[in-house]
Amino acid sequence: MNHFENVHDRTNTRSVKWDMRQSVFGADDVVPMWVADMDFQAPQAVNDALIKRAEHGIYGYTVIDQDVRDAIINWISKRYNWTIDGEWLSFSPGVVASLHMAIQALTDPGDNILIQTPVYTPFYNVIEAHDRTIVKNPLKRQNNHYGIDFADMEEKLKSGVKAFLLCSPHNPVGRVWTEEELREMARLCLKYDVLILSDEIHADLIYPGETHIPMATLSDDTASQTITFMSPSKTFNLAGLQASYIITSDKEKRDMLDQQLEKDGHHMMNTMGNTALEAAYRHGEQWLDDLRNVLDNHRAYVIRRLEGETDKLHVTRSEGTYLLWIDCTALGLDRDELKTFMNQTAGVGLNPGANYGEEGDMFMRMNIACPHETLQKGVDRILKAVHNLD
Structure with a gap:
């Protein structure tokens, strides 16, 4: 080390x-x-793969092939015991770009979108930039530990919320949500038919004794209500290579999201990001x-x-x-x-x-x-x- x-x-x-x-x-x-x-x-495996690709010297349009999809599928299976289908995957340059696309594709101007504050700064922008309305469910802090105010969350959802933008693990307070907490959030979102947009970019970066549970793994109903955003960028320090993916099991939502990604030209990864993602997940x-x-x-x-x-x-x-x-x-x-x-x-x-x-x-x-x-x-x-x- x-x-x-x-x-x-x-x-x-x-x-x-x-x-x-x-x-x-x-x-x-x-x-x-x-x-x-x-x-x-x-x-080193990532750097070696990038050097090898650079030595080829031609950087034309690059396909995201089955090898790249399989690297993701295997990583998700091994790290989270979550079996996903390659068809569920969509791609973009980054999680924030994907959130912008999801907000546009799956909500309407004026819709209320719930966030748990204090929270990652771009969450505010991806809502307000598209004329949606922020609804805050502030986290509760007690003895220097943060938890969820579920009574407040239910009141907010009950009043009319279209989507819930979840940060899991949470940035900046560093919470890794427990299964009990995730299940209660999911229960409330299903009860009030609220879409869950789950930013799980920090999923791999957890401390000993903690377990990250992807929201979509809790039940079939939760999976159909959840869109999961992931990337190797935080995990392997690849942010500048612009590679991320989205997991959506519900075909109708996935089709709407894919249409928005393509419409805005965000449905691809660059050649080096493609290469780095596969190498990181296979050898990192x-x-x-x-x-x-x-x-x-x-x-x-x-x-x-x-x-x-x-x-x-x-x-x-x-x-x-x-x-x-x-x-x-x-x-x-x-x-x-x-x-x-x-x-x-x-x-x-x-x-x-x-x-x-x-x-x-x-x-x-x-x-x-x-x-x-x-x-x-x-x-x-x-x-x-x-x-x-x-």
């Missing part, structure tokens, strides 16, 4: 995370721990298992230091994703001051919690998918800045 400790210079590679530090944070020496990609190289399993151990150690390190060396920061113990949700309320700053404090005073580029909804005002989101040297540098800077406040 030593390759996860190698520090790679990502500057001057057109990296959003590293090369936009000046424009985003106002300084080039910020330790960037924000946008959700990793500072780790992809599995050991790499992923090693990565999860690294992330588990990083999570423990951040919690131990931030909570052990100051009483001003409280870290939500993420069950999935490589993102940590940090409660900074005790610093006594407002949300603008908090952003300035972390990004400029401490010199660590974090995502302001306010970006995920008003429920995140006093929080910051930290990306821990980096070599330990980078992680330690960021934590040291934060603690130094906090101690200087005293």
